[in-house]
Amino acid sequence: xxxxxxxxxKAILRERIAGTSDAVQSHLxxxxxxxxxxxxxxxxxxDMLIVLGEILNNIVxxxxxxxDDGWIVCTIHRHKDRFSVETRDNGAPLxxxxxxxxxxxxxxxxxxxxxxxxxxxxxxxxxxxxxxxxRRRGQNRLTFSLALP
Amino acid sequence: MHVSGTTHGDVLxxxxxxxxxxAAGALKFKETVxxxxxxxxxxxxxxxxxxxxxxxxGLGALVGAMKMLGNGRRLELVLCGPIxxxxxxxxxxxxxxxxxDRRPWLADGQDAA
Numbered sequence: 592x593x594x595x596x597x598x599x600x601k602a603i604l605r606e607r608i609a610g611t612s613d614a615v616q617s618h619l620x621x622x623x624x625x626x627x628x629x630x631x632x633x634x635x636x637x638d639m640l641i642v643l644g645e646i647l648n649n650i651v652x653x654x655x656x657x658x659d660d661g662w663i664v665c666t667i668h669r670h671k672d673r674f675s676v677e678t679r680d681n682g683a684p685l686x687x688x689x690x691x692x693x694x695x696x697x698x699x700x701x702x703x704x705x706x707x708x709x710x711x712x713x714x715x716x717x718x719x720x721x722x723x724x725x726r727r728r729g730q731n732r733l734t735f736s737l738a739l740p
Numbered sequence: 741m742h743v744s745g746t747t748h749g750d751v752l753x754x755x756x757x758x759x760x761x762x763a764a765g766a767l768k769f770k771e772t773v774x775x776x777x778x779x780x781x782x783x784x785x786x787x788x789x790x791x792x793x794x795x796x797x798g799l800g801a802l803v804g805a806m807k808m809l810g811n812g813r814r815l816e817l818v819l820c821g822p823i824x825x826x827x828x829x830x831x832x833x834x835x836x837x838x839x840x841d842r843r844p845w846l847a848d849g850q851d852a853a
Contacts, residue, residue: 612764619793637823644795648763698832702814703807707800710831714796717830 600668600675603629608647610654610661610682615647618665631669635737638718639667639674645711646678646733649689654682654731673720673736680731690724692716741765743772748845750782753818759790761798761824769798773805784809785816785844794824799833806837814838 604625608614619640626636647663655661663680695713696706716722719735726732742757754776758765777784786802794802806815816838820828828834 612762616760616762616764637826640793641795641823641827644762644793648795648797651763695831698836702812705803705807705836707803708796710799711796714827714830 598671600670601629603631603667603669603674605664605666607662607664610651610658610663610680612648612651615644615651618647619644622667625667629669631674632739635674635739639676639737642715642718642735642737643667643676643678645715646676646735649711650678650680650682650731654680654685656683658682669739670736671739673738675734675736677732677734679733681729682731684726685724685731685733687724690722741768741772743769743776745776745780747780751816751845752777752780752782752784753787753843753845754784755787756791760793761791761801762793762795763797766797766801769801770804770808774808777805777808781811783816784813785818785840787818787843788821788824789819791824792821794827796827796831799827799831802837803833816840816844818843 604622606618606621608618622643623640626639643665647665650663651661661680661682663678666677668675689712693712693716696709698705718737720738722733722735724731724733743754744757746753754773756769761769802815809815814837818840820839828837
């Protein structure tokens with residue numbers, strides 16, 4: 592077997608979904624089944640599900656506000672040393688500030704003052720290794736990867 | 741999503757009829773917990789054994805549910821699986837909830853199975 596075939600990325604899943612939280616949930620269930628069927632690294636597959644849940648629900652909640660024709664195309668590949676994920680959507684642009692690591696919300700507070708949000712991008716940046724964002728022709732394209740052990 | 745409650749001594753144990761606590765179900769979860777915990781003055785535990793997925797919206801809903809308890813009570817989470825545990829640890833919220841790796845309402849020495 593030549594080295595070329597070893598390094599060719601393996602497509603795990605490509606799916607176009609509607610911009611709703613129910614569609615995101617269904618997509619993640621499908622992806623979970625696909626990672627199990629391909630016998631992929633269990634810990635990193637779990638991390639990928641966690642990250643993708645945050646990214647996709649962020650698109651649903653913030654990019655598609657007031658729009659009911661939103662779509663997201665999600666593509667996942669396995670490379671020799673990493674998973675790569677691409678999302679494309681037709682929603683509003685992603686605020687650039689979210690592309691760099693944000694702080695963990697302050698949890699050293701009284702119970703009543705505990706944060707109920709603001710965890711999503713912290714989780715994303717903690718678990719991913721790079722993130723590239725492009726805005727072209729009214730579409731967002733976000734790519735990121737998760738290194739494999 | 742529906743939450744059922746059973747009482748074991750002082751502890752109200754809540755169980756979800758869903759396997760995920762995520763953006764799709766977070767609001768409904770908070771509503772249904774609000775009803776379930778009303779009139780219970782003691783400890784409240786959520787059985788997490790069947791929950792295979794938690795996202796930041798689900799985490800926010802857990803925090804919201806804990807705030808509803810009042811009187812300084814902390815929500816107790818029982819038998820968290822790998823993804824739930826990972827999300828709690830990453831966000832340091834494992835220090836905020838009370839976590840149990842067995843069902844605490846079973847008497848000491850009693851087989852958890």
